[in-house]
Amino acid sequence: MLQRVDYKTNLMIGDQTYPAFELRNILDFIGAHLGAVALRDVCSHIGVGRTELEHCQFVYVWQVQYAMEYLRIQSHDPDIGTQLGLSYSVQSLDILLPHLAQLTTLQACLQFVLNHPQLVGSFTDSLIRLEDDSIAIRWLNTGRMEQQQYGFQFLHSIGSLLGLARQLTGQGVTLKYIHLADAPRDSQFLTQATGAQINFNAAYFEWSIDLAYLGLPVTYAFNHPRHSLSEQAENSLIDTVLTLLRGTFPLVPSVDALAMQLHMSDRSLRRKLSHLGTSYQKLLDQVRCQTAIALILKDSMSIDAIAETMGYSDVSHFRQCFKHWLGHPPGYFSRLNRSE
CATH class of the missing domain: 1.10.10.60 (Homeodomain-like)
Structure with a gap:
């Protein structure tokens, strides 16, 4: 069982390694939404091409963050982070597939995500609270990241976790609430995409999900996972x-x-x-x-x-x-x- 209060020091930065499937998904999204020129610009700056990524298990955190920040700034859309996360497919998760294939419930999947930042990727420390009928995940900005960038990564995380949960269970999983430290804005898309009550000007970025959803069984039909050919071995x-x-x-x-x-x-x-x-x-x-x-x-x-x-x-x-x-x-x- 998840603890009533559990603190996860999962912040990853700089030249620490990050799963390559994340960068592949981001680059595909940039190419589809911002075009081929934007995709080439990002690949040129991070020093790795989309084709090369097919042969990698891990990249650097700064490469993933640069691609995310490029998307955030160029899109001018406050909901683009959520859209990015929702675009992920289970089959794109690469090195996670053998692990997820062994899990039987959505709760087990969430625990795996929280306990294995090196495989899943994480931009934040977090506080997990088990309440009477729900679990709340509060993001703690111990890296003192700029708030707009941090908020983008928070909404991206929500989108990816929620979209993948729906694919894994085959059910219309929704969130209970989302707290944003941002100023109020139009939240129609976020409400429709997550089913959550959206609250602005909060003390922290936080989301919550009902425990009933975490009891859902994993019904996704896993294919034989594709194994990447190499991984990054340099010391951080x-x-x-x-x-x-x-x-x-x-x-x-x-x-x-x-x-x-x-x-x-x-x-x-x-x-x-x-x-x-x-x-x-x-x-x-x-x-x-x-x-x-x-x-x-x-x-x-x-x-x-x-x-x-x-x-x-x-x-x-x-x-x-x-x-x-x-x-x-x-x-x-x-x-x-x-x-x-």
Whole structure:
């Protein structure tokens, strides 16, 4: 069973690996909706063509994010992320097919998605709450992504999960509600596509589904899955940096000391991280934020004690940092996410 409150640190960024089927689906959608010129532009920037992707299991996160952001900006359509997700077919899921073929219910499929970000792909940390008659998935922007980009990825995730759920079960699965941190806009398409109550100006991006739907059996007839020919084997610099930071936390090495461990200059490290769309400070903030969230959700320590545990000598400084990370002070976050 899913836990009543479960925190998933599934955020993936930069040169971490991401399933290639996602990028193939996005590029196909771009070609169909924006045209061949747009498709060539995206492929040229990310350094991989649509044909080459047929022979890959994994790509880089930044390549997928670039393609998504290109689609968002060029389409000028606030619902394009949902449309993209709904366009996915089960048979396009590639490396996921052998796993999904073994699952018998929609709940098992959702658990697999939440527990295997390396195979499914994830742009966010999330909080899963099991309520009386539903499950709510709240997105936590620990990577401090720009809100419009984050909202696009949230709606894309909803579209893909909902569309695939309908294909897997053969049933008209709908959502209970969708909370958006965006300003109000026309929500007719989103309402019709998801069946959900749409709420704007929310504290977080969040969606919920009735438990009755999760009990539906998987009836999809799986064919023999196509196996990709190769996978990306290069080490991730971001994975390495995060591992080193978590290994010494709450003690924090300077960027110079970290660079020495990686046998490079601090300038080279900063440049490489910048090229991947991040920085030493952003990765350090990610580790700090994720650690703080986990401690707050345990509900066994005061905010003052958590601040001290994390190496803050001044609790007010910790409160300011936490608000900078998530937009809410730790006390408010605790009340908002406390299990009833």
